[in-house]
Amino acid sequence: MPTVEIDGKRIEVEDGVTVIVAAERAGIEIPHYCWHPGLSIAGNCRMCLVEIEKAPKLQIACNARVTDGMVVHTQSEKTQAAQKAVLEFLLINHPIDCPICDQAGECKLQEYYMDYDRQQSRVPLSGKVHKAKSLPIGPHIMLDQERCVLCSRCIRFLDEVTKTHELAFYERGDHNVLALAPGQTLDNPYSTNVADICPVGALTNRDFRFRARVWYLERTESLCTGCANGCNIEIYHREGRIFRYMPRFNPEVNQYWMCDAGRMTAYGLQGEGRLLRPLVRGGDAFAVADWTAALAGVGDRLSSLSRAQGRGTIGIIVSARASNEEVFLLRGLATSLAATIAGISWSPPDADHDDLLIKADKNPNTQGLALQDVPLDRTADELLAAASAGTLQALVLCRTDLTAWRDAATVRAALEQVPYVVVLDTDQHETEEYGSVVLPIGTHAEGDGTFTNHAGRVQRFRRAVALPGEAREGWAVLGDLFGRLAGEPAPASAEMVFAALAAEGRAFRDLSYEQLGDQGAAAGSRS
């Protein structure tokens, strides 16, 4: 393997590695605009010029491959002069709108100016070439042509990743502009990624722009729940409010990207329909209850029904939106109550999917149910039939609106026959109307847990924002209930629940939160 020396640091890398990547591994930043690790090399911005001993001229680090014994200087006099020259050139026609630009805080032009340039322009302001501003070029993207540094990242993304070719460069010289190809709009399912990779404020996300300055936002590692792919994301939030999802690199799952539909699911998490307090039905109306009374009531009623009526009179239905931890605890409840447990993995019949990331299964944890041997759909249908026949005495519903899954009239008629219905959910929907007790639980952004994606990869999500009202995490509510029924202490954390799941020794054996880390790990086989 070749060894290269960069700014006095020696590093061994594999054959074919570029100088920019070798430097990154050595912890040395080489400024760059056009290079992106998920795209082909364009080599057009020249911001990454470095001095390589024995080379006659400065070389671009993004396209120079290391050779054994190579010596690179990223901060030499010649390199610094080149960096200043490139920045001065890029800024000649750049508009002076940094104070009102929504990319501030994430703009490589601003950052590199401060880090590598800091010189007055020699071109008068009046001499700037003006181009179009604030052009909506698709449902999610706004283009400001003046701010574009012509790096071609967006064009390469649309040529190489989505292969939809909506953007191109037109005109020549200082009139060179990025624009839509004739007759096109930028509305492919992955369009917002171009705003993520644009190094300046030329392409911005219409759903996020001017909603918050990024330096005020906190970031929490999480997962998208829009489909079974389980794309890795960061949730950007502030004071309990979620502002956006951004893709997080995971080479096994989503590379650098995510789809627009998944990104939009961030905005549905904190709607007005959230359930905020435990509710217990008294006659025709619900009354607000405290958690202790509500859970004690549910525990007593379910255990006395189980004792009096025997096996098969209690049903539990959990959707594939529940976490692995919640499913594990529901299985425990099913065992101690001699109840029948069933899973639902519902997606619209014409759900979109493709070969890139988007899966037709719009649930984040169908595999999690399957790997815990929770029977899907058919058993839930059988429970619904038992309810219709009047043989079901109690039904526990976790993260599932049955009226959205099967014919609503049939579901209503069935639920009316069940004397005791316990609903655990995040949002109000029709099934709650048939609840005897409604228990508000959090979304994946409000708690800890894991999902198993379509390929069997177990991945963690973490609490980003506080739970609304008096809602609690799903695992905590179920752990409390399970503890009451089993006469055991309730688990103190989602991690403890996962450890118990792993200790079962089946598909989750040998896994732990620590081992899952921020990239997840493959579940084993079921046996």
Ligand code: SF4
């Ligand atoms: S719009 Fe952004 S990503 Fe596209 S070429 Fe211009 S600077 Fe590069």
Ligand code: SF4
């Ligand atoms: S592909 Fe699926 S998991 Fe990935 S961002 Fe889109 S909806 Fe979310």
Ligand code: FES
């Ligand atoms: S990053 Fe190397 S030329 Fe642009």
